[in-house]
Amino acid sequence: MVKTLVFLVGAAMLVSCSDLDNDRVEELLTAESVYPRTVDIRVYCNDQTTAREVVDNNLSRHGYVTAQFVHTPEDIGKPLITFTEQAKPFLLETNDTLRAIDVQRVKVADETFRHVRNIEINPKGDKAVVDYTTELVNRTPFIVLYRQNVAGDQLRRTFFTKKNDRWTWDGKIVKMQKPEM
Structure with missing residues (x-):
């Protein structure tokens, strides 16, 4: 049994x-x-189209990014899009190669x-x-x-x-x- x-x-x-x-x-x-x-997505921080897209989708208005559409002479070498403190919880580790061309991985x-x-x-x-x-x-x-x-x-x-x-x-x-x- x-x-x-x-x-x-x-x-x-x-x-x-x-x-x-x-x-x-x-x-x-x-x-x-x-x-x-x-x-995740890759945000191309030096791309004018992406800068327009983050503004059009209110990400700058809600305080997640700052964005400008063109470089002024003082801004040469800086990205068009920068992430604020409010965005930090959503930023993912991004390898050096991508960072070198101002790309950020975002959740x-x-x-x-x-x-x-x-x-x-x-x-x-x-x-x-x-x-x-x-x-x-x-x-x-x-x-x-x-x-x-x-x-x-x-x-x-x-x-x-x-x-x-x-x-x-x-x-x-x-x-x-x-x-x-």
Whole structure:
């Protein structure tokens, strides 16, 4: 009786490890540190178009940046856009190469896993294509500069391979377009 119970518990654990469902997909992506992830943009601080965009989107009016549209003789060598103290919580580490050309990485949001929409497993049972959604949370004031769709859920596709009765993530995520209604 005890042996049967141990066998059934072990079999149930094996089956739960091999099944690919919403919880297992989320668990695998979390274990790989895919989500949550920081979504960021690069702000080109010497670009006149970007300076106009930060002003048009009220980032200067709300005190996150100061911006001017042209360099005066006194400003040569200084960026057109500078970030204020109020913006510091959203500024991300930027490598020396980017900083040398006056580019700053800025956080716009965090992307988190929501739920699986569809799982297609090949007939052999060793490959899976998973469509799922994510959500942008903890949006910063700089989200207004993000050029991708931020409304509603974000559609994603990823791939898994099953080896030795264990699903592993293939390391690739494809951003999907929302279907036209």
